[in-house]
Amino acid sequence: MFKFKLMLILVVMCFSSISSAAWQTYTTVEFIVIEGEADGSRAYVAFAENFTPSGCSSASGYKRIYPNTKKGELILSNMMMAKASGMQVLPSIGGCDDWGRDILNGVILKR
Numbered sequence: 001m002f003k004f005k006l007m008l009i010l011v012v013m014c015f016s017s018i019s020s021a022a023w024q025t026y027t028t029v030e031f032i033v034i035e036g037e038a039d040g041s042r043a044y045v046a047f048a049e050n051f052t053p054s055g056c057s058s059a060s061g062y063k064r065i066y067p068n069t070k071k072g073e074l075i076l077s078n079m080m081m082a083k084a085s086g087m088q089v090l091p092s093i094g095g096c097d098d099w100g101r102d103i104l105n106g107v108i109l110k111r
Contacts, residue, residue, distance in 0.1 A: 021106065022092065022094055023090060023108075024051045024090065025049070027049045027051075028082070029045055032044070032045050032046075032080060033046075042066075043064075044063060045076075047091060052102060053093055056096035056101055063091065063104040064099075064104060079107070087111060089109055092104070092107065093105065
């Protein structure tokens with residue numbers, strides 16, 4: 001029983017950062033901004049609704065994507081597809097970037 005409790009505590013600690021992200025409601029992509037960072041690390045998406053669950057300092061409505069990572073590449077390509085097709089998306093938002101903007105951590109596409 002002690003080992004089970006210890007394992008449960010370790011699992012909770014390992015995934016505590018994941019729990020900070022919050023799934024929002026279905027919405028649509030309004031626009032995508034890809035900025036001129038040389039390393040490709042700065043892109044933003046804006047949704048029809050301005051979700052701000054992280055309490056970040058910027059109220060711009062931009063949600064940060066890191067396209068210089070594999071996850072960011074996947075999110076950005078799915079955001080472009082959703083914008084082009086008019087699909088609804090369910091964004092997961094959590095954390096703030098260096099400009100005080102929310103970070104887009106994941107997305108579900110709805111047909």
